[in-house]
Amino acid sequence: MAEAAPASGAALRQFPDAPAKIIEHDDVLGWAQLESKLIAACATNAGDSSVNARFKAVALLGATTTYEAVNELSVVEVYTQVYEGDLTTCSTIIDVHLRILAESMIDGDWERVGNCYKKFHDLPPQLKRQSLLATAAVAEAALLFTKEEYEYTVALLQDIYDSPEATEELKEEYEVNLEMVRSIERFIEEMSKNKDERDRA
Numbered sequence: 001m002a003e004a005a006p007a008s009g010a011a012l013r014q015f016p017d018a019p020a021k022i023i024e025h026d027d028v029l030g031w032a033q034l035e036s037k038l039i040a041a042c043a044t045n046a047g048d049s050s051v052n053a054r055f056k057a058v059a060l061l062g063a064t065t066t067y068e069a070v071n072e073l074s075v076v077e078v079y080t081q082v083y084e085g086d087l088t089t090c091s092t093i094i095d096v097h098l099r100i101l102a103e104s105m106i107d108g109d110w111e112r113v114g115n116c117y118k119k120f121h122d123l124p125p126q127l128k129r130q131s132l133l134a135t136a137a138v139a140e141a142a143l144l145f146t147k148e149e150y151e152y153t154v155a156l157l158q159d160i161y162d163s164p165e166a167t168e169e170l171k172e173e174y175e176v177n178l179e180m181v182r183s184i185e186r187f188i189e190e191m192s193k194n195k196d197e198r199d200r201a
Helices: 031-044 049-058 063-070 073-083 087-107 111-122 125-161 168-200
Strands: none
Touching (some): 031 049, 031 087, 049 087, 049 168, 087 125
16 A cells, blocks of 8 residues: 655646636635645554545545536536526535545545534524525535446446556546545535434524
8 A cells, every 4th residue: 555645746736727716615625725734644544554545535625617517518417407507506516515525535534514504593493495406406516426437437446446557546546536536425425414403494
């Protein structure tokens, strides 16, 4: 197993030809702050093979991930239904959730999901329910779309992972993609649990 990703390899994805627009939120770090946190975590955990795949998976996320999800037809259909085409609101929701995902993966802690969803308690009951369901629907559509890319790679590499022909690079790619799939599944599980709890409140 390779050592934890060096700082130089921990940069999060950004737009290829322009700085990513950062949508700040009081509960969530921006992408630049997340990149710094990831680099620090890599340095602190250097040599700890148990966090390698998780940290390398985080490095696959970034502002480009939001851009890709917002441009996916299945996600577009969801946000046009629940927000009547308000692209700014929906891209904000997607970006915030992806940043919560990234920070949760860096920390290995999923309580942040529930803490962010507690904000809905401050809304009037009817608005709370509408906003909660719409927010969760958009976020889940984007996360499921993002997960598909990594699920495809996992399925492709799964059969040869245990074969004698499997290289260390191939095994690492499989483990990183599998970590991303599992993390997104865990995130959606936590999000759904908190959504259901807030909806019943």
